[in-house]
Amino acid sequence: MKGRLTRLVLAAAIALATVAPAGAAGLSPRGRVYRTAPPMDQTVSGRILPQLDGLMDQLIADKAAMTVDGVKVFQSNDKFLPGKIAVGLTYPLLATPRTDPAFKTRLAGYRALADLTVDQPNDTWGIYYYMEALWMLKKAGLLDQAVSPETLAKLRTQLDWRTFVRPDLTLIDLPNNYYGVAFSIARLRMLMGWEDETGSKALMAKTLDHYRRYSGVYGFADETDGDGRFDRYSILLIGEISQRLIETGVAPPPEVKVWLRKSVDLMLPRFNTRGEGVEYGRSIGAYGETCFLEVMTAAAKFGLLTPKERTMAYAFSSRIAARYADFWYDPQMRSVNLWEHGRRTDDYRGKHRILGENLSLARQYIYTDAIWNDLGFKGATPEPGYGAWLKTLPTYTVTWFAKGTYDRMLLTLRDGDRVIGLPLISGAAGLHMTSPYFPIPFSPGMLMGVPNGTSPFLTPRLTLADGAALMPLAFFRDIKVARAGGRTTVTYRQDEMDRTGKDAPVADDRIAVDTTYVFEPGRITRTDTFTPKVAVAVKGADLEFGTFSGAPHAVGLTTRFSEGAVRSFKATGLDDCRTRDVVADKDYHTPVGALTTAVTCHRGAFSLTKPWSLSWSLDYAPTAPAS
Template sequence: MVAKSNVTAASFLLAIALASSAGAAFAQVERGPEFRHVLPMHQTVSERITPSTLALLETVMANGKATRLDGIEVFAANDKFLPGKVAIAFAHAVESMDPGDPRRDRYLAGFRNLSALMIDDTNDTWGQYYYISAIYRFEKLGLLDKAVSPETLAQLRTKLDWRSFVDPQSLALINLPNNYYGVAFSIARLRFLLGWEGEQDSNRLLARMITHYKEYSGEYGFADETDGLGRYDRYSVLLIGEIAQRFIETGIAPPPEVRVWLRQSVDVLLPRLNLRGEGFEYGRSIGAYGETAFLEVLSAAAALDLLTPEEEAMAYAFSSRVAARYVGFWQDPATGSVNLWDHGRLTDAYRGKHRILGENLSLGHQFTYTNQIWSERGWDDRPLTDGYEAWLGTLPKSTTTWFSKGTYDRLLVTYRDGDRVIGLPVINGGPGQHMNTPYFPIPFSPGVLAGSPDQSYAQLLPRITLTDGAVLSPTSFFKNVVVQTEPLRTVVTWTQDASRLGGNDAEVDARVSFKTRYVLEDGQISRTDEIAAHQGAEIASVALDFASFSSNPVKVGTEVSYAVGEVAAFAPVGLQCEIASPGEEHRTPTGPFRSLLNCRDDAPADPLLAIGWTLRFR
């Protein structure tokens, strides 16, 4: 059931302001408002997101390679994808302008100049894909000769080539993870469509891409970020959406297994939809990208007719909230830029502020191209559903998504506590991230419970120091996971050996083992651990931290209560907690933590310990 939206731009902005101030006693700037009423996505994109991108492109045209954004000299900042992102932004800009618009020729001339200026700049992999996609879009508009000079185009034909990162004989990727097969296929397919090479190589890359996806997604159909070591995050759900989008873009039907895998990703995302437009809350490269991941998967599924009519309406309603959140929460009006880095926000080093222009342009691209899909589906002329909030109330309270079973188990539990979406990701294997808080097997909830990118303090997870100095934690080696879904709660249990910290790779240390039990229920979460030392190992101390968005903590006995914020109280078991001050490392993608507890047991008297905690919410 749908009803025409009567939300105007002015009332929409007022709604943001009122929602942000509502419930001021418990307000958190790190959360953002609920959108009970929202503008359709196409209106937010055309009236807010596209103009902000055009403003950036005006700056680039005016200043060329001397462009600075929020203090960053963007073309000297070693952003290896930037030329491609500039190209796709100009292509979208020209697409948005009517043929008679006087700006059109100016933007074409501006890009023609920039394309020559950028021709020798580093432009790797994703940058090559963005660039050749832009060229294809200019070609379809019949404007390529105006956008790029013949001399520059001849050089680009050589430079925009998948062979720069794939061995053309063996099709082995050159020092890149397996998800880059999708990038290589996209470039090869677009080269074929532009008449730059035959179709054979894109077909070979398609076959290799599907083979590798099957190999590293296992029986459940989600991509392992490692070579079978079991790390599953945002990208594990998103990757098949990106692959599907490349089929859509280049006009070929995806193989049946792609459709199956994509629907499985949809089934992960639908139970996580919400009123705020919030997305993934765990893993790397989240923040605004944790939200646009939903846009890419859901729009691809809609384009391939994998959604029911009701699901499509709800997916568009959520996408409209993601767009509203982007302009009202992520964009900084003082700088005209997305803010992933300042005012207490923190993102992965991979997306450091040196990439500020590229991040603005790639996020703008994701909103633009997914909105184009929704427009092609007729949503520019269809009203938003008025039943979205009620539909959220029909979603399952608890959902379990399995990623792998075997020597070690990997899964995600999603639990809905009213309007609060809680994720319990048990997904952490392989090198590079096992020690970092966004990958810990702890509860996450957007704006409520979070980790800090690239930081490794003991957030909600016991950290054991042995008398020989070894530091251990239960981060990675989950066995015998059992999920019991009951009417009023979900209970999750597992066993595991400890992981030794200090190295890049997760390393088993069987001298300490854990039996872990989580209980998720309305209004609270509890975790208990039975910790046993073996083989003569002696535990010297146990430590655990809780960094929270809640503030004004007060300790009474062993329990700590908070005057402000969604977390109302933290009650430890077997540990003594002291109130401390958050440091620079205690930042998150959405904003800074407001309080910190350091909890310890410095004199464990028994080789078998029982520790834990309970979190209570308002």
């Protein structure tokens, strides 16, 4: 009982010493500034592992009747859940001293839960999680006690990568990052003695082949087959592959090291004092932060970081862990909060998966912490000079993803303590017309998209008389970035607009557009010039700005805010702009909290016969105040 009591006492002490998590109450979209942060291992062992203790004890007690924040977890249609339960509960089980009376109770409870879930749906990632759990138990000498022979026999048949990979090694209706999942399963089956290494070798070759084919010379994998979706997964995928190599004892091929270092180079200029992560694309929120953990710990393990980079990567990791405990975990829900108090995530990570999200997120913190511990950072105080080091990072970085028929890139800017990103990518099928993939500036807690939201955030939408809704979203050509003093200018053209409304982008060449962005300290300006091929009847043009700023005062096309980071928003080329409070409107909820105000601008019907320009500018506080 000593080990568990120690974790609970430490958790209580840390919680009392911690500032209340403003984000969990819906009061702040950013959370705390960590001028200093506790050692990562202190947060993981003292705050995150006790959360798993509680979930394990609740699962053992409630079994199939368990609920988390009102969700009946075994009626949630979470097809990864049995695997997440298996691996998530393995950590508190192995952390419980075998002399503790609770150990026998937990071991028996684990065995009963394995029997309970063995016949429930468990797909892809769930299979991998379960295989990892079995391998951990086997290494600990507990497999036979934790899983009954009958259940283990069923699992040996069920936990197979061939359930989602065809004999010719093509995936069955899944994105290409699932090759890494299949490899991990095959490798773990080999370690368990359930198959030889033929499958894992073939799947690793397939994974690397996909990476070569769709990353080209720039080293970031397109999540699609060449349609240009370079998002969090493109940065993370090589980190996931590397973590699976580490877990299963495989030396990284040279190419993996090269690709992993490219993700490191993208991430380093984005380090910050709050532990904030990727701010655009899908499945971000807490997962936008753990992707930094996975990439950086793998790079440290493989010796790809300089001594200074490794020290600062650990300092940032400690802040990410503290942010999870302070900002993302909600004590009242007794759960990570990705869905309530103004927060929203994409459908893939809906609240029906609440138990699984708690288990998988905690697991990521635990195994990345273990890597830092192995590298000598256990209990280490993060570098006191981290804040000063941040000031030495480049204020502007251009990361290319692709050049060719269409260009794809990410601009990263630092302005005070703000990180601002401009992704010029495509959401591709299913996501191209959702605002997290728009070609607009994003900044954690200041400029955010709405998961699955389709309002024309900072991007004009032209509705034609024939009903077509055209937006400049996907077909970027001739991207140029220029830097002069503190001013960054980005220009590009699109010979086709995206005719929205279909699953995938549809190129419509009736109107071309030239776009110019100008970034200056405290100000962003965008100008679009639309040129028709022939005269086009336009029913109306719309533009919208959703912001965390409040107390708006609108005069004409200019709106000023008395509260929040954004101070003003101004449009030109439109007829009118109006403001409204949207805090209670779920269509304006973001991964970090509810937007406060929407500014909607419109131009009535007109005939587009010559080039027409529309622009907007926003002013913001260059340095965010510490919370």
